[in-house]
Structures are given as C-alpha cells and as structure tokens.
Amino acid sequence: MTAPRLTPLAASLPSTVPFVGPETHERQTGVAFAARMGANENVFGPSPKAVAAMRDALTGVWTYADPENHDLRAALARKHGVAPENIMVGEGIDGLLGVLARLMVAPGTPVVVSQGGYPTFNFHVAGFGGKMHAVPFTDDDREDGFALMDKARETGAPLVYLANPDNPMGTWWSAEQIGEMIARLPEDTVLCLDEAYIDFAPEGTEPPIDVSDARVVRMRTFSKAYGMAGMRVGYAIGHERLISAFDKVRNHFGMNKLGQIAALAALEDGEWLAGIVRKVRKSCDEIARVARQCGLAPIPTATNFVAIDTGGDGALARRVVEEMGKRGVFIRMAFAAPQNRCIRVSAGREEDLELFARALPEALAAARG
Amino acid sequence: MTAPRLTPLAASLPSTVPFVGPETHERQTGVAFAARMGANENVFGPSPKAVAAMRDALTGVWTYADPENHDLRAALARKHGVAPENIMVGEGIDGLLGVLARLMVAPGTPVVVSQGGYPTFNFHVAGFGGKMHAVPFTDDDREDGFALMDKARETGAPLVYLANPDNPMGTWWSAEQIGEMIARLPEDTVLCLDEAYIDFAPEGTEPPIDVSDARVVRMRTFSKAYGMAGMRVGYAIGHERLISAFDKVRNHFGMNKLGQIAALAALEDGEWLAGIVRKVRKSCDEIARVARQCGLAPIPTATNFVAIDTGGDGALARRVVEEMGKRGVFIRMAFAAPQNRCIRVSAGREEDLELFARALPEALAAARG
Numbered sequence: 001m002t003a004p005r006l007t008p009l010a011a012s013l014p015s016t017v018p019f020v021g022p023e024t025h026e027r028q029t030g031v032a033f034a035a036r037m038g039a040n041e042n043v044f045g046p047s048p049k050a051v052a053a054m055r056d057a058l059t060g061v062w063t064y065a066d067p068e069n070h071d072l073r074a075a076l077a078r079k080h081g082v083a084p085e086n087i088m089v090g091e092g093i094d095g096l097l098g099v100l101a102r103l104m105v106a107p108g109t110p111v112v113v114s115q116g117g118y119p120t121f122n123f124h125v126a127g128f129g130g131k132m133h134a135v136p137f138t139d140d141d142r143e144d145g146f147a148l149m150d151k152a153r154e155t156g157a158p159l160v161y162l163a164n165p166d167n168p169m170g171t172w173w174s175a176e177q178i179g180e181m182i183a184r185l186p187e188d189t190v191l192c193l194d195e196a197y198i199d200f201a202p203e204g205t206e207p208p209i210d211v212s213d214a215r216v217v218r219m220r221t222f223s224k225a226y227g228m229a230g231m232r233v234g235y236a237i238g239h240e241r242l243i244s245a246f247d248k249v250r251n252h253f254g255m256n257k258l259g260q261i262a263a264l265a266a267l268e269d270g271e272w273l274a275g276i277v278r279k280v281r282k283s284c285d286e287i288a289r290v291a292r293q294c295g296l297a298p299i300p301t302a303t304n305f306v307a308i309d310t311g312g313d314g315a316l317a318r319r320v321v322e323e324m325g326k327r328g329v330f331i332r333m334a335f336a337a338p339q340n341r342c343i344r345v346s347a348g349r350e351e352d353l354e355l356f357a358r359a360l361p362e363a364l365a366a367a368r369g
Numbered sequence: 370m371t372a373p374r375l376t377p378l379a380a381s382l383p384s385t386v387p388f389v390g391p392e393t394h395e396r397q398t399g400v401a402f403a404a405r406m407g408a409n410e411n412v413f414g415p416s417p418k419a420v421a422a423m424r425d426a427l428t429g430v431w432t433y434a435d436p437e438n439h440d441l442r443a444a445l446a447r448k449h450g451v452a453p454e455n456i457m458v459g460e461g462i463d464g465l466l467g468v469l470a471r472l473m474v475a476p477g478t479p480v481v482v483s484q485g486g487y488p489t490f491n492f493h494v495a496g497f498g499g500k501m502h503a504v505p506f507t508d509d510d511r512e513d514g515f516a517l518m519d520k521a522r523e524t525g526a527p528l529v530y531l532a533n534p535d536n537p538m539g540t541w542w543s544a545e546q547i548g549e550m551i552a553r554l555p556e557d558t559v560l561c562l563d564e565a566y567i568d569f570a571p572e573g574t575e576p577p578i579d580v581s582d583a584r585v586v587r588m589r590t591f592s593k594a595y596g597m598a599g600m601r602v603g604y605a606i607g608h609e610r611l612i613s614a615f616d617k618v619r620n621h622f623g624m625n626k627l628g629q630i631a632a633l634a635a636l637e638d639g640e641w642l643a644g645i646v647r648k649v650r651k652s653c654d655e656i657a658r659v660a661r662q663c664g665l666a667p668i669p670t671a672t673n674f675v676a677i678d679t680g681g682d683g684a685l686a687r688r689v690v691e692e693m694g695k696r697g698v699f700i701r702m703a704f705a706a707p708q709n710r711c712i713r714v715s716a717g718r719e720e721d722l723e724l725f726a727r728a729l730p731e732a733l734a735a736a737r738g
Contacts, residue, residue: 002556002557002583003557003558003559003583003584004472004527004559004583004610004611004614005527005557005558006472006473006614007472007473007474007478008475009475010471010472010617010618013617013618014617015616016616016617017436017616017621019436019622021433021435021436021437023435023437023439024435024437024439027439036432039432039433041431041432041433043431045428045429045430045431046428046431051427051428054423054427054430054627055424055427058420058423058424059414059415060414061414061415061423061596061597061598061600061631062410062411062412062413062414062415062597062598063405063410063599064390064408064410064598064599065599066390066392066393067386067390068390068392068393070392070393070396091460091620091623091625092620092622092623094620094622095620095623098620102379103373103376103379104374104375104376106376106377106378109376120622127617127618158373187371188371188372188374189372189374190372190373214372214373215372223433227430227431228431229430229431229432229433230429230430230431230432230433230434230625230626231430231625231626231627232434232622232623232624232625242372244384245375247386248382248383248384248385248496249382249496251460252386252387252388252463253388253461253463253489253601254460254461254463254601255601256460256599256600256625256627256628257599257600258599258600258625258627262430
C-alpha cells in the first residue's frame with residue numbers, strides 16, 4: 001500500500017465539481033463572457049452601505065472573524081423574530097448544506113431529493129455516502145413537495161431537501177402549500193427548506209418561521225438578492241437542537257471577516273434590497289419577452305432567473321448554451337430530464353439584456369442546425 | 370424518535386470549539402481588550418497592495434469566486450516551483466485540515482499527533498471518529514517528530530500531524546532534521562506538515578518541497594506573516610494524487626473572492642513581507658526581554674509569538690492569562706501539561722508591548738496570590 005490511504009468512502013468518490021465555473025470556460029476559449037447570466041448571481045451588486053462597511057474594515061482583516069458570528073446572528077435573529085441560538089452562519093448555503101449532510105448522513109442513509117434538483121446538495125449527500133431517493137418534478141415543473149414528503153415516509157429518510165422557490169426552474173409553492181407539506185413530514189425527518197431565492201418571490205411564498213419545529217431547517221443567503229455571492233455568507237434558521245449540532249463539526253473560524261461586516265451592513269439597507277427586487281423582476285420580464293419573441297416558452301419565475309423551454313430536449317438545450325457562450329453570453333441549463341429541455345438565464349443589466357436579445361435567435365438557429 | 374436524527378458519530382460528539390474567540394471574552398466582561406496578543410494574528414496587517422486590490426474589487430463581489438482558484442494556484446505554483454495541480458486552496462489551514470481528515474479518517478482510524486499540539490487538527494480528527502495517538506513533546510518543548518514517525522509505524526496510522534515551527538511553543542526543527550523524520554515515515558503514511566509560521570523561521574528551517582513524495586502534504590497560510598487571518602486563505606502543497614482528492618469532497622465555491630484577490634496581490638509584495646518579519650522578530654525579542662525582567666523564562670521562538678514559562682503549572686498559567694485579561698491584554702496559554710506551564714504571547718505593536726510590560730508584573734503578582 002502507498003500513501004495516501006483514503007477512507008473506503010473517499011476512495012469511492014469521483015473528483016468532481018457540482019458546477020463548472022464560467023472562468024473555466026473563459027480559460028478554455030481564451031475569451032471572456034460579455035454577459036454573465038449563468039450563475040444566478042446578482043449583477044446589480046451589493047448595497048453601497050455594505051461596500052462602505054467593507055472599505056472601512058480593509059486594514060482590519062489581520063484579525064480572525066468572531067467564530068460565534070455573534071453580531072450577525074443577533075441581527076438576523078431580530079430580523080426573523082427568533083433567538084440567536086436559532087441561527088447558524090456559514091460559508092454560503094453550500095457550506096451549511098455540507099455540514100448538515102455531515103451531521104445526518106452516514107454511508108447508506110436514505111436522503112430524499114428531487115430528480116434534477118440542486119446538485120450541490122446531492123454532491124454533499126453523496127460525499128457522506130448517502131443513498132439518494134429522487135422524486136421527479138411535477139408536470140408543471142415544480143419540485144413535487146408532497147411526493148417528497150411521502151417518499152421520506154416510505155424510505156425512512158432522516159433528511160429531505162426542497163428548494164422554494166426552486167433552482168433550476170424558478171417555480172414555487174405558496175406558503176400555505178409548503179405548510180401542508182410540512183404537516184405531512186414524518187416526526188423524525190428533517191426538511192431542509194432552501195430559500196436562497198425567497199427575497200424575489202411574490203408575497204405569500206414564505207411560510208411563517210417556527211423554530212419550535214425541529215423538523216424544519218431554513219436556508220438563506222446573502223449571495224442572491226443581497227448581491228454578495230463572492231463574500232460567502234449564508235445562514236440556517238431552525239430549532240436550537242439542530243442549530244447547536246453544527247458546532248460539533250463546523251470550521252469555527254471559517255467565516256471571513258469582511259463577509260460578516262458586509263452582511264451586517266446590508267441588513268440595514270432595506271431600500272437597496274427593494275430596488276434590487278424591482279430591477280430583477282423587470283429584467284426577468286424582459287428575458288421572458290425575448291424568449292417568447294423567439295417562439296420559446298419561458299417558465300413563470302419567483303427567482304432572479306428564468307428557465308426557458310427550448311421546445312426540444314437536453315441535447316438541444318446544451319447546444320443553445322454552447323452557442324450563446326460563443327456569442328459571449330454565459331447561461332446554464334436545467335440539470336436532468338425532462339427539465340433539461342430548458343435553458344436557465346439569470347437577470348442582467350440593460351447591456352446584458354441587449355446582448356442576450358441579439359444572441360438568442362442566432363444561437364437557436366445554430367443549435368437547431 | 371424525533372428529528373433531527375444525527376448519525377451515531379455526530380450524536381456522540383460534543384458541541385465544542387477548539388478556541389474561544391477573544392470577542393466572546395469581551396462580551397462576557399463588557400470590556401474590549403486594549404492589546405490583542407493571544408491569537409497569533411499579525412497586528413502589522415496586510416500589504417497595502419493587498420488592501421488596494423481588495424478596495425478595487427469591492428463592487429465586484431456580486432460574482433462567485435473562481436471555484437478552481439486558478440490564478441492564485443498558478444501564482445503559488447510559480448512561487449514554490451511546482452505545478453498548479455500540486456496546490457489546493459482552501460478556507461484557511463483549518464478548512465484544509467478538515468477536508469484532509471475527512472478524506473483519510475473514518476471511525477477508528479488511528480491518527481498520530483502531539484500531546485498538546487494544535488487543537489483544531491484534533492477537533493477535525495475527532496469529528497470523523499479518528500482514534501488519536503498522542504506523543505509527548507520533547508524535554509526541550511519541541512514536537513517529537515522522530516517519536517511521531519515511530520508511533521505512526523507502530524499504530525499503522527495513515528496520517529500524522531507535525532507543525533514546524535510549532536504552535537503553541539514556537540519551537541522548531543531544522544530542514545535537515547525534518548528531512549530525517551520524513552525518511553522515517555512509513556511508505557503508506559501521510560505527514561501533514563503544518564508550516565503556518567514558516568515565514569518567521571530562521572533560514573534552514575524549510576525543507577525543500579518534493580511533490581513527488583505522496584507521503585507529505587505541506588500546509589501554508591495567508592493568516593500569519595501575510596496579515597490576513599480574517600480573509601481565510603490557506604493552501605496545501607503536495608502530490609497530485611492527494612491534492613486532487615480534495616476535489617472529491619471540498620466546498621468548491623467556499624472561497625471568498627476578496628481573499629483570492631488579496632492573496633494574489635500580497636504575493637507580489639515581498640518587501641512588505643520582509644518588513645513584517647523584521648518587526649515581528651523585534652517584537653518577540655521585546656516580549657522575551659520583558660518576560661526575563663519578570664524572572665520568567667521565554668522559550669526561543671521561530672514564530673510570531675513567544676511561549677513563556679511561568680515557572681509554575683497550568684493552573685498558574687491560567688491565572689496569569691486571566692489577570693492579563695483583566696488588565697486589557699489578551700493572551701493565551703499552551704494546551705496540555707507540561708507545556709501548559711507556559712503563557713503564549715503574540716507579537717504586538719509598541720503600544721501593545723507597553724501595555725504588556727506594564728501588566729505582566731502585576732498579573733504575575735496577582736496570579737501567585
């Protein structure tokens with residue numbers, strides 16, 4: 001035997017990545033994308049108050065960040081009407097999903113997800129050896145929350161994942177419907193309710209937060225509406241029993257200090273957030289309009305992106321993505337059939353939208369060959 | 370059964386933290402420390418070039434960072450004369466140690482460490498259920514590298530940890546001696562050689578980097594000499610076989626963008642780094658002088674901190690730490706007997722040193738009661 005001796009589980013895993021970054025494509029082609037509309041980022045950027053707070057703190061990055069994230073947790077607790085003990089801050093939702101999987105998934109543990117749902121959750125579950133039970137989307141391209149709950153009961157899964165609104169389709173359930181799903185959740189199952197896009201959703205989408213229910217953990221982020229994907233700040237809201245368990249294994253000094261500071265400042269700028277939501281909605285409307293103009297069917301969205309039905313299959317959508325890339329527009333597509341008939345386009349500025357509108361008909365023609 | 374159903378391993382772990390942050394103490398007492406000399410941070414701060422690079426990038430944090438860390442890895446590869454495939458960037462050495470433990474440690478896996486060595490490595494190993502085999506320090510307060518290698522052979526451990534220079538004692542072995550230890554390493558054991566403090570060490574401490582040897586992985590950081598603890602940038606250097614394994618499980622989008630950018634800029638400013646090393650050495654000399662003046666024995670250091678023998682036991686050292694805290698000076702102490710007879714004091718600015726010099730004799734008198 002030679003070094004390194006990986007664990008049997010680690011040895012069995014591929015060296016993979018849930019998403020290939022646009023930078024990788026750019027390096028491969030030698031050309032930078034002119035419009036970055038593929039990663040569901042927020043091109044309108046962070047609040048100027050967050051930027052100013054970071055600027056003031058730059059020379060202070062010689063200290064580690066407070067490992068308890070005390071001030072940020074206190075502010076988030078106030079925002080959500082819960083106690084700081086109900087909040088866990090981490091390196092984006094991705095980081096928190098990894099810790100959650102680590103706490104609840106051992107080799108063979110059944111975990112319930114949607115077929116073609118968020119790949120990074122699946123990556124973490126697979127990384128701890130979990131056995132995925134995937135439920136298809138509904139016919140109207142929503143994660144099938146009711147079927148997910150039934151599958152959790154059927155498989156005895158301790159953990160089930162549901163994004164509302166959903167990525168990659170942008171579809172959603174009402175708060176009331178989510179409440180009905182939660183009512184169907186077995187007593188010993190945790191629902192990871194990923195609400196990364198909730199700030200963009202119509203009123204009535206966000207169910208009340210009830211941290212007395214240890215079966216539900218909510219995931220939120222500063223990467224989307226708050227425009228700070230690069231700062232890596234996410235948080236979980238839940239029962240203290242689950243939230244405190246994160247302290248068992250998390251990288252306590254993993255948070256970067258400027259991210260903490262920026263998030264705290266961003267929370268104070270509700271006006272900026274409201275403006276972002278307006279701009280994003282307008283941009284998504286325009287993306288949908290262009291799609292329809294090209295004869296395609298945009299899926300109604302509660303997020304900062306639009307899934308657009310190409311009218312073909314995954315192979316066609318892939319060619320459209322590639323052809324758009326050749327024209328300088330970075331977009332992505334849905335992850336699995338039948339949703340992967342759709343391309344996925346994130347909200348852009350006016351100049352991004354112009355490029356998109358110019359490229360799409362050409363890309364479609366080329367893709368249809 | 371009720372939710373959450375943690376894995377048996379997770380359920381067995383305490384909710385703990387390897388280090389309590391100074392902010393927690395400050396919140397408990399309601400008084401901020403006047404001198405922060407306890408966390409081995411670099412009070413002299415980051416290169417102005419790194420600060421400028423971050424300032425220029427603030428409004429661009431709406432994008433995720435490149436998950437491949439391509440540019441930073443390329444620069445680090447050039448610096449160390451290796452290929453980018455030999456470099457893995459992560460959220461500080463702490464984050465990388467967690468991934469390394471995950472790859473190599475399953476419940477019951479033997480892992481060899483020093484009794485009283487870096488607690489965060491132990492935290493990660495325990496978090497994956499590893500069985501720790503701890504080797505005492507040498508009589509002259511060094512991690513006993515030769516005994517560590519022998520213990521690895523005896524226990525069949527796949528993984529052994531050695532910091533050079535060491536935390537918490539600041540002691541070190543020469544490059545030649547480290548080479549002799551590596552020669553003694555079993556063929557199927559990985560040595561995690563943590564060189565967080567290597568930039569402060571005298572010439573001849575850093576063994577040549579040989580990435581053809583899959584048994585050695587070196588850990589480096591921008592948190593110490595580069596003065597950016599708050600930005601969370603560390604990296605591992607090693608054989609491609611081990612480095613590529615990190616991609617199996619790491620949080621690919623875990624790096625923050627400003628950290629990437631700052632690290633890249635900091636690498637260009639060797640002059641600043643050299644100045645930091647000079648200032649830190651002078652500061653450590655002054656800490657040692659003050660200690661001797663108080664009748665205490667400072668341990669020679671190759672780091673940015675000084676371990677000071679209180680002449681008593683762990684209980685005395687703890688009282689000294691507390692009494693220093695009451696006087697506004699945050700310091701820490703060694704982690705386990707017999708090294709925990711020592712307090713640990715990080716390099717400070719002139720104003721920090723003045724506070725330290727004023728507080729130490731008082732704190733000693735109070736601690737001795």
